[in-house]
Amino acid sequence: MSAxxxxxxxxxxxxxxFWDGTAAGELRIQRCRVCxxxxxxxxxxxxxCGSGDVEWVTASGRATLYSxxxxxxxxxxxxxxxxxxxxxxxxxxxxxxxxNIVGVEPTPxxxxxxxxxxxxxxxxxxxxxxxxxxxxxxx
Amino acid sequence: MNRKxxxxxxxxxxxSEIGRLPHRSTLGLHLEAAHNALADAGLTKDDxxxxxxxxxxxxxxxxxxxxxxxxxxxxxxxxxSSFLFHVRHAAAAIRAGLxxxxxxxxxxxxxxxxxxxxxxxxxxxxxxxxxxxxxxxxPTTTFTIPAxxxxxxxxxxxxxxxxxxxxxRRWAHLNPRAMYRDLIxxxxxxxxxxxxxPFHLLECCLVTDGGGALVVPSEERARALGTRKPLVYLLGxxxxxxxxxxxxxxxxxxxxxxxxxxxxAFAEAGIEHGDVDHLMIYDAFAHLPIFxxxxxxxxxxxxxxxxxxxxxxxxxxxxPLNTNGGGLSYTxxxx
Numbered sequence: 215m216s217a218x219x220x221x222x223x224x225x226x227x228x229x230x231x232f233w234d235g236t237a238a239g240e241l242r243i244q245r246c247r248v249c250x251x252x253x254x255x256x257x258x259x260x261x262x263c264g265s266g267d268v269e270w271v272t273a274s275g276r277a278t279l280y281s282x283x284x285x286x287x288x289x290x291x292x293x294x295x296x297x298x299x300x301x302x303x304x305x306x307x308x309x310x311x312x313x314n315i316v317g318v319e320p321t322p323x324x325x326x327x328x329x330x331x332x333x334x335x336x337x338x339x340x341x342x343x344x345x346x347x348x349x350x351x352x353x
Numbered sequence: 354m355n356r357k358x359x360x361x362x363x364x365x366x367x368x369s370e371i372g373r374l375p376h377r378s379t380l381g382l383h384l385e386a387a388h389n390a391l392a393d394a395g396l397t398k399d400d401x402x403x404x405x406x407x408x409x410x411x412x413x414x415x416x417x418x419x420x421x422x423x424x425x426x427x428x429x430x431x432x433x434s435s436f437l438f439h440v441r442h443a444a445a446a447i448r449a450g451l452x453x454x455x456x457x458x459x460x461x462x463x464x465x466x467x468x469x470x471x472x473x474x475x476x477x478x479x480x481x482x483x484x485x486x487x488x489x490x491x492p493t494t495t496f497t498i499p500a501x502x503x504x505x506x507x508x509x510x511x512x513x514x515x516x517x518x519x520x521x522r523r524w525a526h527l528n529p530r531a532m533y534r535d536l537i538x539x540x541x542x543x544x545x546x547x548x549x550x551p552f553h554l555l556e557c558c559l560v561t562d563g564g565g566a567l568v569v570p571s572e573e574r575a576r577a578l579g580t581r582k583p584l585v586y587l588l589g590x591x592x593x594x595x596x597x598x599x600x601x602x603x604x605x606x607x608x609x610x611x612x613x614x615x616x617x618a619f620a621e622a623g624i625e626h627g628d629v630d631h632l633m634i635y636d637a638f639a640h641l642p643i644f645x646x647x648x649x650x651x652x653x654x655x656x657x658x659x660x661x662x663x664x665x666x667x668x669x670x671x672x673p674l675n676t677n678g679g680g681l682s683y684t685x686x687x688x
Contacts, residue, residue: 221485224476255483255598281502281605284550289490297550300487300494302600312498312600314487322550327505343486 220291222339229256231270236342241273241333243309254309275333277303277346280310284320303331303346317347324348360444362585363575364394364568368460371563371684372532378468380410382460384418386564390456394568395581401568403452405429405439406459407688409470415458425452431594433635433688436565441590443569453574460564463687467562479597492637493549493557499605500551500640506606506655509643511551513658515542517639518555518681520667525678527668532559533682556639558680560687588624591617611648619650626651632672636679642666646674 225233235242245252246260247267259266282301285292292298299315316334318324330349335342366389368374368382377385383406391397404416405427412426427442429435436459443455462469472491474480480489489495503509519539525531537555545554568580575584593613596602603609619625626649634645643657651672652660660666666674677683 220488221481222476223482223486225482226477229482255479255601281498281500283494283497283501283552284547285488285490285494286547286549287490287493289485289488289494292488292490295488297547298488300489300498300549302498302605310600312484312487312489312598327502338486 220338221289222341223343225341228258232256233341235270235272236335236344239335239342241275241305241344242270243273243305243307244268245271245307252305252307252309254305254311271307273333274306276306276349277331277333279315279325279327279329279331279346280304281327282315282325284322284325299325301346311344314345315347316345317351355448355450358448359572360447360569360587361572361575362440362567362587363454363570363578363580364390364392364396364566364582365585366390366393366566368564371530371686372561373464374462374562375465375467377462377465377562379460379462379470380414380418380468382462382562382564383410383415383458383566384460386460386566387415387419387456387458390458390566390568393582394575394578396454396568396578400578401454401456403427403443403446403455405436405443405455405457407435410460419456421456423452425455433637435688436567437590438592440567440569440587441592444587444590447569447571447574454568454570454578457567457569458564459566459686459688461686461688462562463560463685464562483598483600493552495599497549497552497638497640498599499602500638502605503640503644504551507658508655509658511543512539513662514551514556514639514643515539515553516658516662517636517642518542520661520664521636521642521675521679521681521683523667524673524676525682528677528683531678531683532561533678552638555681558637558685559682561684563684563686589618589620589622591615591619591621593617607654608644608648611645615649630673631676632666632674633679634675636675636681637685639681642674642679 248265249263251262280302284297286297288296299320331346332349368385403425404412404423408430416423429438439457522537542555591614593610595610634642646657
C-alpha cells in the first residue's frame with residue numbers, strides 16, 4: 215500500500231465530454247445555443263435560460279485569478295505540496311472554476327488577484343486535471 | 354391554513370455539557386438536548402407530534418429513540434442552517450394544521466466523532482470531480498476562498514478580519530460555557546498558525562461535541578399546555594440557497610443566500626434594522642459576520658470591517674453580535 219494519493223475524479227455521463235477534453239489537452243465547457251452564454255459545471259440544460267439546446271466548445275484556456283487561499287493543512291495526497299494554492303479562476307469565456315495555481319511560489323506577492331493565467335494539464339490516474347499557471351511563466 | 358397564528362419557541366436547551374464529550378454518541382447528544390428542551394418547556398415527549406432534524410441520524414431515528422410517534426417529520430439537511438430552516442418549516446406545518454408541537458433536535462460529535470456519519474464525497478460527485486482533485490480539505494479550503502476577493506474589492510485589511518475574532522472573544526470571556534475565554538488581540542490572531550491564507554487558526558471556528566433542541570408550538574398551544582418559560586415569538590423567517598460549489602457563488606463579495614433570506618425575514622416580521630438590538634450571524638470563519646452585516650443591510654457594503662473594529666458589535670456596543678462567543682470561541686459542532 216503506497217502513501218495516500220491525490221483524489222482522481224470519476225466522470226459521469228454528463229461530465230464525460232469535459233474529461234475527454236482535458237485528456238486531449240483542451241478545456242471544454244458548455245455553451246447555450248439559444249442564449250449564447252457559456253456555463254460550468256457540466257449539465258444537460260442551460261442554467262440561464264433553461265434550454266436543452268447546448269453545445270460543447272473549447273475554451274481558450276486563458277483565465278484570470280478571481281480568488282484563492284494558500285492551504286497549509288494538506289488534504290491526503292497533497293502532503294508534499296503544502297502550502298499550495300486552491301483558487302477559483304475566471305475563464306476568458308466568463309465562467310469560473312476551482313483549480314490549483316502551479317509553476318509559481320505560493321506567496322501572496324506572487325499571486326495578485328486578476329493575474330493572467332493559462333491552463334495546463336496534470337495526468338492523474340486515467341484522468342487529466344486542469345490546473346493553471348501564470349500566463350508569463352515558461353513551459 | 355391560519356397565517357395569523359403566532360408561532361413561539363417554548364423550550365430551548367443545549368446538552369448539559371459542550372466541548373469534548375467522548376462519552377456521548379451523536380444520537381445521544383440529540384436525545385440529551387431533546388430532553389433538556391422538553392424540561393425547559395415543562396413538557397413531556399407525549400406533548401410532541403412533530404419532529405425535525407437533519408438527515409443523519411434523522412427524524413425517524415430520533416423520534417423512535419425518544420418514544421415519539423410523529424404526525425409530521427422534516428429531515429431538511431442543508432448544513433448548519435438546517436435547524437433554522439426547521440423552525441420555519443415547523444411554523445408552516447403548525448399553521449397548516451399538520452401538527453401542533455414540533456421538537457427540533459441537533460447533536461453532533463464533531464470533535465470526538467462518536468457514532469458520527471463518515472464524511473466524504475464520491476469521486477463521481479460534483480465535489481469529487483470539481484473540488485476534491487484540487488486538495489480541498491473541508492470548509493477551511495472552500496468557504497474561505499471568497500475572502501481575498503472581498504478584501505481586494507472593499508479594502509478590508511487583515512487586521513480588520515482579525516478584529517472579528519477579537520470581538521467575539523470579548524463575548525466568550527463573559528460566558529462560562531465558552532470553550533475559549535481568554536481575551537485576545539489582533540496581534541495574537543495574526544500570530545496564530547496559518548491555516549489557509551488569509552485565515553489564521555483564530556479566524557477559523559472550533560470543532561466541538563454538543564447538541565441543542567427547540568420546542569416549537571403555536572402561542573395558543575403553549576398557553577394551553579402551560580409551558581414554564583417566557584415565550585419567544587417567531588416574527589419572521591426566510592430561507593434561500595446559493596451554490597453547491599464555492600466556485601459557483603455569483604459574487605465572492607456578497608452572499609445571495611444571506612441577502613434573500615434576510616429580506617424575506619424582515620418582510621414577514623415587518624420590522625426595520627433599527628428595531629434589532631441583538632444579532633447572531635454564523636461565523637464558521639471570520640469573514641462571515643462581515644458578509645452578514647452587509648448582506649442583511651445593517652451596514653453598507655465595505656463598512657463592516659470598520660464597524661467591527663470600532664467595537665459596535667462588542668460588549669457595550671450598539672449592535673451586540675454573536676454574544677455567546679460564536680463558533681470562533683464558544684462552540685461549533687461542525688454543522
